[in-house]
Amino acid sequence: MSKERNEPKIRIENVSYSYGGKPALRNVTLNIPANAITVLFGPAGGGKTTLLRLINRLNDLIDGTEMSGRILLDGRDIYAPGVNVSELRRRVGMVFALPLPLPGTIRQNIEYGPRLAGIRDRARLEEIVERSLKQAALWDEVKDRLDSPASALSGGQQQRLCIARSLALEPEVLLLDEPTSGLDPISTGKVEESLYELKQHYTIVIVPHSVQQAARVADYAAFFLMGELIEHGPGSRIFTAPRDQRTEDYITGRFG
Amino acid sequence: MNRYLTQRLGFALLTLATLIVVVPILLVVATIIIRGMSVISWEFLTAMPRNGMKEGGILPAIVGTLLLTLGTALAAIPIGVGGAIYLAEYARDNWLTRAIRLAIINLAGIPSVVYGLFGLGLFVLFLHFGTSILAGSLTLAIMTLPIIISTAEEALRSVPMEFRTVSASLGGTRWQGIRYIVLPQALPGIITGVILGLLRAAGETAPILFTVAAFYLPRLPRSPFDPTMALPYHLYVISTQVPGMPLGIQYGTALVLLALVLSMNVVATVIRSYYRRRREW
Numbered sequence A: 001m002s003k004e005r006n007e008p009k010i011r012i013e014n015v016s017y018s019y020g021g022k023p024a025l026r027n028v029t030l031n032i033p034a035n036a037i038t039v040l041f042g043p044a045g046g047g048k049t050t051l052l053r054l055i056n057r058l059n060d061l062i063d064g065t066e067m068s069g070r071i072l073l074d075g076r077d078i079y080a081p082g083v084n085v086s087e088l089r090r091r092v093g094m095v096f097a098l099p100l101p102l103p104g105t106i107r108q109n110i111e112y113g114p115r116l117a118g119i120r121d122r123a124r125l126e127e128i129v130e131r132s133l134k135q136a137a138l139w140d141e142v143k144d145r146l147d148s149p150a151s152a153l154s155g156g157q158q159q160r161l162c163i164a165r166s167l168a169l170e171p172e173v174l175l176l177d178e179p180t181s182g183l184d185p186i187s188t189g190k191v192e193e194s195l196y197e198l199k200q201h202y203t204i205v206i207v208p209h210s211v212q213q214a215a216r217v218a219d220y221a222a223f224f225l226m227g228e229l230i231e232h233g234p235g236s237r238i239f240t241a242p243r244d245q246r247t248e249d250y251i252t253g254r255f256g
Numbered sequence B: 001m002n003r004y005l006t007q008r009l010g011f012a013l014l015t016l017a018t019l020i021v022v023v024p025i026l027l028v029v030a031t032i033i034i035r036g037m038s039v040i041s042w043e044f045l046t047a048m049p050r051n052g053m054k055e056g057g058i059l060p061a062i063v064g065t066l067l068l069t070l071g072t073a074l075a076a077i078p079i080g081v082g083g084a085i086y087l088a089e090y091a092r093d094n095w096l097t098r099a100i101r102l103a104i105i106n107l108a109g110i111p112s113v114v115y116g117l118f119g120l121g122l123f124v125l126f127l128h129f130g131t132s133i134l135a136g137s138l139t140l141a142i143m144t145l146p147i148i149i150s151t152a153e154e155a156l157r158s159v160p161m162e163f164r165t166v167s168a169s170l171g172g173t174r175w176q177g178i179r180y181i182v183l184p185q186a187l188p189g190i191i192t193g194v195i196l197g198l199l200r201a202a203g204e205t206a207p208i209l210f211t212v213a214a215f216y217l218p219r220l221p222r223s224p225f226d227p228t229m230a231l232p233y234h235l236y237v238i239s240t241q242v243p244g245m246p247l248g249i250q251y252g253t254a255l256v257l258l259a260l261v262l263s264m265n266v267v268a269t270v271i272r273s274y275y276r277r278r279r280e281w
Helices: A048-055 A085-091 A106-116 A122-135 A155-167 A185-198 A211-217 A245-251 B002-037 B042-046 B059-090 B095-108 B112-126 B133-157 B161-169 B174-203 B231-240 B247-278
Strands: A010-019 A022-032 A037-041 A065-073 A092-095 A173-177 A203-207 A220-225 A228-234
Touching: A010 A048, A022 A048, A022 A228, A037 A048, A037 A211, A048 A065, A048 A092, A048 A173, A048 A203, A085 A092, A092 A155, A106 A122, A106 A155, A106 B174, A122 A155, A122 A185, A155 A173, A155 A185, A185 A203, A185 A211, A211 A245, A220 A245, A228 A245, B002 B247, B042 B059, B059 B095, B059 B133, B059 B174, B059 B231, B059 B247, B095 B133, B112 B133, B133 B174, B161 B174, B174 B231, B174 B247, B231 B247
Parallel strands: A037 A203, A037 A220, A092 A173, A173 A203
Antiparallel strands: A010 A022, A010 A065, A220 A228
């Protein structure tokens, strides 16, 4: 708990959000500490994904939504006028539930973000490709076929490619939205292992695809129910001694 | 047994319906080829018409149709694809964009002679382009736009939304996502629409009637402000307006027009399948 009080990486302050009048988040306040894995968990429709997509402003792409409250990254309001959204999304990377390689080769997938950021130098791009694939634990499997189509990879490899693609931008924060929902247990294990490595350098926010995964990876956990943040705290406490009856009911499988 | 017979009967009827569609097309093509082939010669393709078009070749009409198609493409592709990008990627869904879409659909249903009159009024007279390739191309372009816009918009929409989201999440602007991901994916569909539109433009008579087509002009155009002969109009003229026209020349002209249009179609199919094979999802 003490870590939460010094300089959280992300501060979510009184955020409410609705899609065309339908509320998705109600007055959520949450601090997300740096260099740790924060898990947002709870039953479907709880607003977890919405909150993730607010942190890198991906919901800007959707019409007819309404937001109140503030989200601060390193103390700066990311919704303040004049914020460069592309720049923000380079600092806050995202991995989606369904791995979706961009059309093209493995290499092109990794290079897409850095190229848009203006990096043209071959040697530098080469280095980025290798580093990010290694970080995502995919390098050994694909190093000999970087120029073959990304769509030829298996589902688990595609998801690690998507993680590598985000890491290529050296973001400070990595948002993962059920990144293993489509994967088999072995691939899931590989993705989770790479998360443990990554949290040394990155702030990670993940919506897990099961309570078990939540408990496995969480340094900090926040339980969401129907748009409300019910309780949050260190994972070790949330999953062993939840304070709220609803959290306990969900964790023990009484509903969900 | 009964159901089996019903099915046989059904298949027979469907096959018959298909034949009824295909046979006339084959007959038309075959007739034109058989009757037109005899007059096709190097001279027919490369010489000026002589003796009131009853002799010589149809070069100015061929060149005219090619130039008009080129002019139509130059005007209609940027505007049409640009409009489609706006409608599919940027426009919000409100009464204005719904009205625009409705207008585009309705434009596609307007008889081509009306486009001809509109072109006469706007380009030939009001803008003083005169009866010219420029006026004709622009008139054909306007006629072609609805086809290009609606097929291109459809092609853009068929690219999954998630590609745009992924591009944005990697720091791409909306335009970068369109430019590097969405457009390349939609290209085969866009090309199809463009070619369909241009094919229609190349074969039209009415829109060029008042805006560009010359009845008999045995020389090649020198500038966009010159009138020109064009194949569809030439065919109309020699079929209905010139007494004592040798039948062979009519069929020969029709054959050239048909070959031109079909070869454009083949080119389009090749380009399309090339891009489709490169697509990986």
